[in-house]
Amino acid sequence: MTTDTPEAVLKRLADLLETRLPSRGGDPSTSYVAKLFSKGPEAALKKIGEEATELVMAAKDGQADRIVAEMADLWFHCLVVLTENGLRPELVTAELARREGLSGLTEKASRTEK
Ligand SMILES: N=c1c2ncn([C@@H]3O[C@H](COP(=O)(O)OP(=O)(O)OP(=O)(O)O)[C@@H](O)[C@H]3O)c2ncn1[C@@H]1O[C@H](COP(=O)(O)O)[C@@H](O)[C@H]1O
Numbered sequence: 001m002t003t004d005t006p007e008a009v010l011k012r013l014a015d016l017l018e019t020r021l022p023s024r025g026g027d028p029s030t031s032y033v034a035k036l037f038s039k040g041p042e043a044a045l046k047k048i049g050e051e052a053t054e055l056v057m058a059a060k061d062g063q064a065d066r067i068v069a070e071m072a073d074l075w076f077h078c079l080v081v082l083t084e085n086g087l088r089p090e091l092v093t094a095e096l097a098r099r100e101g102l103s104g105l106t107e108k109a110s111r112t113e114k
Pocket residue numbers: 013016020030031032033034047050072073076
């Protein structure tokens with residue numbers, strides 16, 4: 001298992017995904033990610049739907065190794081979508097950090113009060 005922090009892994013992968021963008025010369029003939037980008041934004045969104053469904057099935061079966069593998073596929077394709085939109089995983093971890101200590105129930109109540 002890697003000793004990197006999860007954030008370091010996500011940042012490194014995001015850096016790599018950016019090099020696969022058409023604007024950075026990503027080559028669909030040698031790169032899965034460049035090929036996905038070349039198909040347009042719908043392609044990665046479709047993969048997210050597929051991977052989410054596979055994760056649900058793995059979790060229902062309670063198989064730890066499949067849950068981890070399917071979650072990795074899902075996170076990976078979510079990173080692809082972030083990259084396509086010019087966004088970074090640091091924005092997502094910052095948003096999660098911002099929510100720390102704020103109960104989902106409290107947050108929901110504040111929304112319905114508005
Ligand atoms: N982490 C991943 C990663 N996880 C999953 N995948 C690919 O995502 C796809 C998952 O789709 P499926 O399980 O549905 O398999 P499939 O039927 O072959 O997929 P499709 O052809 O239907 O899309 C597979 O092709 C996996 O190989 C990934 N491909 C790449 N990466 C990372 O992205 C980097 C850049 O990849 P390339 O752009 O290919 O060099 C790599 O070095 C890795 O770090």
